[in-house]
Amino acid sequence: MNRSFGTPPSVLWAQVFGLVLAGGVLGTVLVSSARAQSSDTADPELESALVAVDSLRQAGAFQAAQERLQSLREQHPERVPVLWRLVYTYTDLGRSTDDEDLRTQHYENALDAAKDGLATDSTSARAHLAMAVAQGRAALDAGTRERIERSRAVKRHADRALAIDSTLDGAYHTRGRWHREVEDIGFFQRAIVKTVYGGLPESSIDQAVRDFQRALELQNRIFHHLELGKTYLQMDRPDAARRELRAVLERPAEEPFDPAYKNEARRLLDDLE
Structure with missing residues (x-):
């Protein structure tokens, strides 16, 4: 796509x-x-x-x-x-x-x-x-x-x-x-x-x-999951995208911008439903 x-x-x-x-x-x-x-x-x-x-x-x-x-x-x-x-x-x-x-x-x-x-x-x-x-x-x-x-x-x-x-x-x-x-x-x-x-x-x-x-192999971080999920969306691979976006929501916020990344992941998941 x-x-x-x-x-x-x-x-x-x-x-x-x-x-x-x-x-x-x-x-x-x-x-x-x-x-x-x-x-x-x-x-x-x-x-x-x-x-x-x-x-x-x-x-x-x-x-x-x-x-x-x-x-x-x-x-x-x-x-x-x-x-x-x-x-x-x-x-x-x-x-x-x-x-x-x-x-x-x-x-x-x-x-x-x-x-x-x-x-x-x-x-x-x-x-x-x-x-x-x-x-x-x-x-x-x-x-x-x-x-x-x-x-x-x-x-x-x-x-x-x-x-x-x-x-x-x-x-x-x-x-x-x-x-x-x-x-x-x-x-x-x-x-x-x-x-x-x-x-x-x-x-x-x-x-x-x-x-x-x-x-992600090097650092299991929210931001990496989010951008991989967005990449799968661009490839029209919704199941793989959902997996990564859900990982964003499941991980605890550890860095200053993580809450914003979680909000973005939630919006993208809503769009997929």
Whole structure:
């Protein structure tokens, strides 16, 4: 099932760039991973500070987390564990505000931190994943050509993150979302994008399923179930979609945006009845 056939160009562009993590791609998709990986610095004092930051983000105290991370950035300007956390915290803040100008500023700050992270260590998988997230968010307020370029960057940096570290559930999630959304724009719309803007990398809805499944193998999380369920809906596989959406409702809310994901899953299930 492809719902984009015949889509007007103005809507097409919005769909093309929905793939860049709109709806949540990773505001908190790495909260639990961050907690588990807080020992990615050998500095005990910094490690302790990052554990505290992870706890703040887990509790939804994004502004307090951002302020602490900004202070740590000034003290440790070239520490990737500080910078990639700052990227996600800025995206958390962006998702949490209805002020469009403020949201844009948060996403610009996220991109700035992501660039510093890669400049510090281009071999860091987390720095590449943070860049994928930041590029996706920055694309939301960009013009069409820039959005397509940032879309390509989302895929490129997610791939690079997984080439370096194949255990990052967030990177599989990001890539899965990319594949699904590009598939959803349809053959003729993709032809327009290719003709006018140089096209996008090859996509596969089956690869989207595999990526979300792998993310779930690594971290059994509400957000992974939700996006896999939405992928099955796009494939016109209602039974498989119901299974994943029910899993969203059955799991306890553990992260700040989980209640919203549960509400979305409930609406989608109602639509299937």
